[in-house]
Amino acid sequence: MLIRCESCDKLFDFDKFDGVCPACGHYHSHPPVITPTPSQESKGGVSGTARASSSDSAKTNRQRSRTLAVLVLWLLILVSGMVLRNIMMQRWRSSGMLGDVVTETVSADDVVLNRQHYTFGPYQKMSDRTAGLPDGYVLVRVYMDRKEADEWISGRDDSCCLQVETPSGYAYYSPLSSYHLERIYTDLCDDCMEIYDLQRTEADTGYMYFAVPADATSLSMYLEEATRLRYEDPRELTRILICPLEEAPLDSEDALSEEDLVNDALVEDPASEDSQSADSEVNTNV
Helix, strand or coil: CEEECCCCCCEEECCCCCCECCCCCCECCCCCCCCCCHHHHHHCCCHHHHHHHHHHHHHHHHHHHHHHHHHHHHHHHHHHHHHHHHHHHHHHHHCCCCCCCEEEECCCCCEEECCEEEEEEEEEEECCCCCCCCCCEEEEEEEEEECCCCCCCCCECCEEEEEEEECCEEEEECCCCHHHHHCCCHHHCCCECCHHHHHCCCCEEEEEEEEEECCCCEEEEEEEEEECCCCCCCCEEEEEEEEECCECCCCHHHCCCHHHHHHCCCCCCCCCHHHHHHCCCCCCCC
C-alpha cells in the first residue's frame, strides 16, 4: 500500500519497506488515516465511507419496512372490522332484527323487544304527590315486569316513553329517573325502573314514573325496538310497539296520608318561595 512519508513527503510502499521510508529513513508504525476529499466521497473512492453509507441505507430500509408493516397491519384490522360488521348486519337482517320499521299495536300483557318478554301496566295516578310538578300535571306510574332473557343480544338500543292523549292531541313523555325522584320522593326510588332497564337480561319488576297532564284521557306505552352495533353507528330502528294501558286504583299503602303530606312538606302554599323552587325540581320531559 502506497503512503506518503510524514517526514519527507515522499511516496513509498508501506508493506514492502515495513513502514520505513527509503528516502529519509523515517519509521511509520501504522499507515496514516486518509480523510476522503469531497470528490472521493462523491466517487466512492474510500471503502470505509462506502461501508458507512451502505449501513445507513440498510438502516433506513429497515425503518421503512417496519413502517410499511404497521400500516399494512392497521389496514387489515380496519378491513376485518368492516367485513365483520357487514356479516353481523346480514345476520341480523336475515333473522328479522333489521329491516323496514313496523308500527304495531300489541297487548301490554306480553310485549317482545329483541326476543325478550315484558309485561306493562296497568297505570296508577298518584294524585296526592304534586310537589315538584308543574301546575296541571300529575305523577303516574306504570308497572313493568321484565322476564329473564334467553340470550344476550349485542347492540341492543331499545327505548320507551309514555304516549299520552289529551284533548289537544298526543304528547310523549320520558320516564323520570331515580335522580329526579330521590330529591322529593325517596320512597319511590327502590322500585324505580328507567329506560336502560329495558336492556337488562335478568328478571325484575318495578314501576316507571311519568309526569303527565292531569287531563290525559288515555295512556299507552310507546316502545322502540332498535339496535346499534357501535356507538358511532346510526341507530337501527326496527319496530315500534304501542301498548294501550288500563287504569288501576292506587294501593292504599302507596297513598300519602294528610299527616305524611304535612310532615314531608309536600303540600306548600303556591305563593311561597319553597313551593316555587320545588315546582322546578322534576323535569317532565315533554
